[in-house]
Amino acid sequence: MGGTPLTGRSTYIEPNTARRRNIPRRAPAPRRRGPSAAGARPARRRPPNLARKVPARGRPVADNGWPCRRHDPCTGAEGREGARVPGPATTPEDGANVATTTQAAVAEEQAYVDKVYDRLDALRAAYGARLAEVRLEGPSGSPQNRSERDAFAAHYADTVARLDQVENRLVFGRLDSRGEEPRYVGRIGLSDAEHNQLLVDWRAPSAQPFYQATAAHPGDVVRRRHLMTRARTVVGVEDELLDHEHLDEAVASGLTGEGALFAAMSAAREGRMHDIVATIQAEQDAVIRSPLDGVLVVQGGPGTGKTAVALHRAAYLLYAHRERLERSGVLLVGPSRVFLRYVEQVLPSLGETDVVSTTMADLLPGTTATAEDAEDVAAVKGRAAMAQVLARAVRGLQRVPERVQELDVEGSTLHLQPEQVRAAMARARRSGHPHNQARDTFVLAMLDHLVREYAGEKGIEDAAERAYLTEDVRGARDVRVALNLCWMPTTPHGLLERLYARPDLLARYAPGMSAADRALLHRPKGSPWTVADVPLLDELAELLGHHEQAEARRADAEAKIQAAEELRFAQEAIASQGLGMGLVTAEMLAERFAATGPRLTTAERAAADRTWTYGHIVVDEAQELSPMAWRALLRRCPARSMTVVGDLAQRSGHRPAASWEQVLGRAAGEHVREAVLTISYRTPATVMDTATAVLAAQGAAPAYPVRAARDLPDALAVTRAADLRGRVVDVVRAELERLDGSDGVGAGRVAVLTGAGRRAEVRAALAGDEELRRDLAPAGADPLDARVAVLDTLEAKGLEFDTVVLVEPAEVLAGGPGDLYVAMTRPTRRLHVVHREDLPAGFPAA
Numbered sequence: 001m002g003g004t005p006l007t008g009r010s011t012y013i014e015p016n017t018a019r020r021r022n023i024p025r026r027a028p029a030p031r032r033r034g035p036s037a038a039g040a041r042p043a044r045r046r047p048p049n050l051a052r053k054v055p056a057r058g059r060p061v062a063d064n065g066w067p068c069r070r071h072d073p074c075t076g077a078e079g080r081e082g083a084r085v086p087g088p089a090t091t092p093e094d095g096a097n098v099a100t101t102t103q104a105a106v107a108e109e110q111a112y113v114d115k116v117y118d119r120l121d122a123l124r125a126a127y128g129a130r131l132a133e134v135r136l137e138g139p140s141g142s143p144q145n146r147s148e149r150d151a152f153a154a155h156y157a158d159t160v161a162r163l164d165q166v167e168n169r170l171v172f173g174r175l176d177s178r179g180e181e182p183r184y185v186g187r188i189g190l191s192d193a194e195h196n197q198l199l200v201d202w203r204a205p206s207a208q209p210f211y212q213a214t215a216a217h218p219g220d221v222v223r224r225r226h227l228m229t230r231a232r233t234v235v236g237v238e239d240e241l242l243d244h245e246h247l248d249e250a251v252a253s254g255l256t257g258e259g260a261l262f263a264a265m266s267a268a269r270e271g272r273m274h275d276i277v278a279t280i281q282a283e284q285d286a287v288i289r290s291p292l293d294g295v296l297v298v299q300g301g302p303g304t305g306k307t308a309v310a311l312h313r314a315a316y317l318l319y320a321h322r323e324r325l326e327r328s329g330v331l332l333v334g335p336s337r338v339f340l341r342y343v344e345q346v347l348p349s350l351g352e353t354d355v356v357s358t359t360m361a362d363l364l365p366g367t368t369a370t371a372e373d374a375e376d377v378a379a380v381k382g383r384a385a386m387a388q389v390l391a392r393a394v395r396g397l398q399r400v401p402e403r404v405q406e407l408d409v410e411g412s413t414l415h416l417q418p419e420q421v422r423a424a425m426a427r428a429r430r431s432g433h434p435h436n437q438a439r440d441t442f443v444l445a446m447l448d449h450l451v452r453e454y455a456g457e458k459g460i461e462d463a464a465e466r467a468y469l470t471e472d473v474r475g476a477r478d479v480r481v482a483l484n485l486c487w488m489p490t491t492p493h494g495l496l497e498r499l500y501a502r503p504d505l506l507a508r509y510a511p512g513m514s515a516a517d518r519a520l521l522h523r524p525k526g527s528p529w530t531v532a533d534v535p536l537l538d539e540l541a542e543l544l545g546h547h548e549q550a551e552a553r554r555a556d557a558e559a560k561i562q563a564a565e566e567l568r569f570a571q572e573a574i575a576s577q578g579l580g581m582g583l584v585t586a587e588m589l590a591e592r593f594a595a596t597g598p599r600l601t602t603a604e605r606a607a608a609d610r611t612w613t614y615g616h617i618v619v620d621e622a623q624e625l626s627p628m629a630w631r632a633l634l635r636r637c638p639a640r641s642m643t644v645v646g647d648l649a650q651r652s653g654h655r656p657a658a659s660w661e662q663v664l665g666r667a668a669g670e671h672v673r674e675a676v677l678t679i680s681y682r683t684p685a686t687v688m689d690t691a692t693a694v695l696a697a698q699g700a701a702p703a704y705p706v707r708a709a710r711d712l713p714d715a716l717a718v719t720r721a722a723d724l725r726g727r728v729v730d731v732v733r734a735e736l737e738r739l740d741g742s743d744g745v746g747a748g749r750v751a752v753l754t755g756a757g758r759r760a761e762v763r764a765a766l767a768g769d770e771e772l773r774r775d776l777a778p779a780g781a782d783p784l785d786a787r788v789a790v791l792d793t794l795e796a797k798g799l800e801f802d803t804v805v806l807v808e809p810a811e812v813l814a815g816g817p818g819d820l821y822v823a824m825t826r827p828t829r830r831l832h833v834v835h836r837e838d839l840p841a842g843f844p845a846a
């Protein structure tokens with residue numbers, strides 16, 4: 001799926017930034033006069049993409065007509081120094097006109113952009129004033145009044161926060177269509193005080209042509225204009241003229257808004273992902289706006305925008321299906337906590353703050369998985385067959401005694417009859433409740449039998465007196481022990497821990513599993529929970545249900561933590577505002593906070609509730625999930641509405657997946673649609689091609705070829721060194737200096753990627769260098785906050801950096817070809833490989 005983007009010629013003027021940012025320039029295309037800045041219909045001209053096929057000055061063209069940017073002279077030093085391609089189509093002779101047209105266009109757009117920001121300010125001020133008013137009223141009035149006020153306060157605070165988030169690049173596009181006023185496209189929709197539309201939300205149907213109109217299928221659009229802004233200033237415009245009158249349908253594909261796109265691709269990275277709302281490409285837009293229902297699998301090579309598309313799709317779905325999704329919410333599942341921090345700004349910048357994000361490790365509230373299993377262990381735990389093993393283990397908690405048991409109740413001997421136990425069990429199971437809840441039905445039925453016997457023995461027939469007898473029977477130690485042995489209540493953690501620790505239990509409940517596989521699962525009690533345990537715990541939580549005593553214990557512990565937190569907060573409030581003076585104590589304030597209680601958002605409530613079901617789930621790096629993990633996710637999405645993004649070639653380990661069907665487990669049985677993204681917007685072509693060659697040499701060629709959108713000179717460097725640690729330190733220093741030179745001192749990010757076993761050593765070596773130490777995050781801090789991050793491949797999944805220093809690829813390959821492919825494709829500009837051992841096959845010969 002995904003349309004073929006066919007666009008008209010684009011021109012880009014950004015007068016002040018080319019030098020500073022090292023933005024690759026487009027080579028000059030055949031020049032002709034363009035429309036006036038006022039948006040007059042463009043003059044007739046050659047089909048724009050056919051024009052592209054003509055080799056432009058100094059610029060090779062690939063066989064398929066794709067402008068080949070490898071060795072593009074515009075991307076070197078000359079490109080950095082040179083001016084941008086002159087704006088609206090022109091001839092070499094009329095440079096003066098260009099400047100005038102450009103300035104006129106920029107001035108025109110500045111006036112409009114000012115108007116939109118004025119409106120944004122006015123709305124912020126209005127909502128801010130309402131919020132202040134509500135807060136001034138204080139915590140008085142009836143509970144209902146208070147609750148209404150809280151709801152208004154939350155709404156106003158939310159709106160102010162949303163309006164604050166969209167400050168950056170609020171307006172980024174303009175569409176001129178035949179017979180219509182120009183339409184401006186931006187992050188959110190805005191109208192003026194008279195309800196005239198100022199700005200169309202990028203997700204609205206009327207904004208779609210901004211992303212989808214092509215020279216071949218322009219609809220009514222005659223011009224698409226990209227507005228570049230810095231803070232609130234328009235610094236450039238880029239026009240695309242869409243004129244279909246002479247167009248050949250078979251023109252080659254192209255990119256939309258190349259200038260803005262290349263500027264985004266070339267900007268120095270800051271450790272956090274940015275939204276791509278201004279430069280979404282047509283094939284991406286088709287995925288973003290794809291219908292809500294069913295499981296949509298979006299696959300594509302590294303850097304093709306899968307994550308970006310998944311996040312924009314979440315924002316789009318929340319906009320287009322707000323009614324359906326607002327109450328149930330959307331869940332985003334990412335590969336690591338570092339990754340979630342990496343993308344955390346994207347949805348808020350699109351005006352959406354209510355998406356719950358988690359990793360598989362954190363999916364189950366109250367459980368923190370801190371360890372990773374070895375690949376073969378994780379593979380056994382992830383098999384769909386584990387669901388039956390767990391179901392059997394739960395069933396194993398329901399046992400019929402082999403013979404009649406005698407129970408002492410207050411000196412009387414009662415009898416636990418196997419047939420009565422069997423019948424009570426059948427009744428409990430028929431209730432359809434999970435094990436711990438169905439136990440109530442079982443216990444009531446058994447108590448009924450035992451109390452009858454007890455009453456008969458005592459000769460009591462009166463119903464009221466029988467009630468006392470019930471208490472006697474229920475409280476008797478023998479009865480409690482016997483009923484527990486028949487129907488043992490338990491927690492998921494307790495049961496799984498027993499299964500792992502006791503080979504006899506596992507052999508009983510997993511008869512089909514080989515002894516070798518069972519041995520892999522064996523571990524002592526008290527071992528830390530691993531990521532692969534989480535889906536198993538979740539499955540057990542579903543089968544077992546709520547365990548009252550265990551839950552009460554946990555709630556108690558949580559309440560204590562919460563109370564301590566409130567007290568600390570109150571102490572801080574008193575200290576910072578001088579509220580004390582002996583009249584207000586921290587305890588009083590803390591009680592006040594607790595009484596009013598925090599109003600939880602839908603997202604907060606959903607995140608804390610295992611049984612919450614979401615309206616839509618987005619899964620990133622989905623190739624890593626096991627069949628058991630899919631079961632846990634499907635359970636959370638009865639609507640079966642999911643966006644699943646990933647790349648089979650990037651899968652960790654040595655067990656390649658042949659198809660998505662194989663990866664998706666039970667989810668494959670749902671209504672599945674597939675989409676493919678084909679262009680890498682991250683990795684320079686030289687690096688992308690080398691990574692693909694290395695992968696192919698390991699016998700794991702990617703299923704979908706990826707075209708890199710651009711290449712850069714010196715994108716790949718390889719250094720062999722006997723002293724690996726010393727050389728890594730030198731290389732990292734040199735790479736930082738290189739970024740200082742190209743982007744300004746301190747700009748740009750470097751990642752040092754290693755195999756898991758070498759990370760600590762490399763980090764220590766870098767920290768041993770006085771200068772580099774300043775560029776590293778302190779131990780335990782977020783590595784993305786520092787200029788240099790030292791990561792292993794698992795941690796690097798989904799991330800990107802200006803420069804990657806890849807240490808000893810042969811060791812990274814030990815984690816599987818997918819790991820090496822991931823590591824090699826993280827840079828946006830340069831990959832520097834440092835090695836002592838031989839390089840894996842596929843690297844170019846030295």
Ligand SMILES: Nc1ncnc2c1ncn2[C@@H]1O[C@H](COP(=O)(O)OP(=O)(O)OP(=O)(O)O)[C@@H](O)[C@H]1O
Pocket residue numbers: 261264265274275276279280281284300301302303304305306307308309647650681682797798799800825
């Ligand atoms: N249309 C676009 N405009 C500007 N930048 C884009 C666009 N599409 C993708 N990018 C950029 O390309 C980079 C890679 O995107 P993203 O991380 O979403 O790719 P991915 O397919 O998820 O990669 P991987 O599989 O390697 O994790 C990001 O910096 C993203 O902002």
